Amino acid sequence: MFEEYLGISTDYVVIGMAAVILLLIILMIINVVQMSKLKKRYAIFMSGKNAKSLEDTLVYRLEQVDELIENNAANERNIDALFKRMKFGFQKYGLIKYDAFQEMGGKLSFSLAMLNEKNDGFVLNAVHSREGCYTYVKEIIDGNSIITLAEEEQQALDAALESNK
Structure with a gap:
């Protein structure tokens, strides 16, 4: 039937379809391997922690960042005050x-x-x-x-x- 309309032998169509199926199987195997690696990394990331403890850890770290920002601002104010005072000290x-x-x-x-x-x-x-x-x-x-x-x-x-x- 293909030979009549397209001038292509059915053998070529079958070989082409087999190549496409083989390519799809290879892509599926690659996808399964990558998913397996991702699941392992996720398990390591979540090991010993539940969602609540992970959230607590993130909140704690964000509080530490906020505290560091406040301390940095206080240090900058103190340095400015020291430089103003140094102008009047004997150097x-x-x-x-x-x-x-x-x-x-x-x-x-x-x-x-x-x-x-x-x-x-x-x-x-x-x-x-x-x-x-x-x-x-x-x-x-x-x-x-x-x-x-x-x-x-x-x-x-x-x-x-x-x-x-």
Whole structure:
């Protein structure tokens, strides 16, 4: 009948149908193997747990994520507050030790410059002599002093200005 209408032998039709059936059987076997693997993975995933305990685990993990987000926000606020406070703390230091008098040894006198981020602060000068120790403080504004600085005080100030570069 096919030969009359289509010019195709029935043998070719039967062989074609057998090839299609063989292909479908192979696809079905592949599908069964994949389903078997999926069932094994699902069994491992669900082993020892019921739906309620799995839901509890997920809810617990989501609560942990929310807590981490809150803690991160609190940490960022604290870091911002610390950076604002640091601007006013002393961040730059310069220390020069020297002998104030020729007869004194050991470099017991010193000049200490302490500056904040804006180069505001002070220079502390301690002069040690046989009679005692005298300290002087000179205010520093924007890296400069209104009062003339001694050589050692200027060296301490310069060291402080260079310390944070």
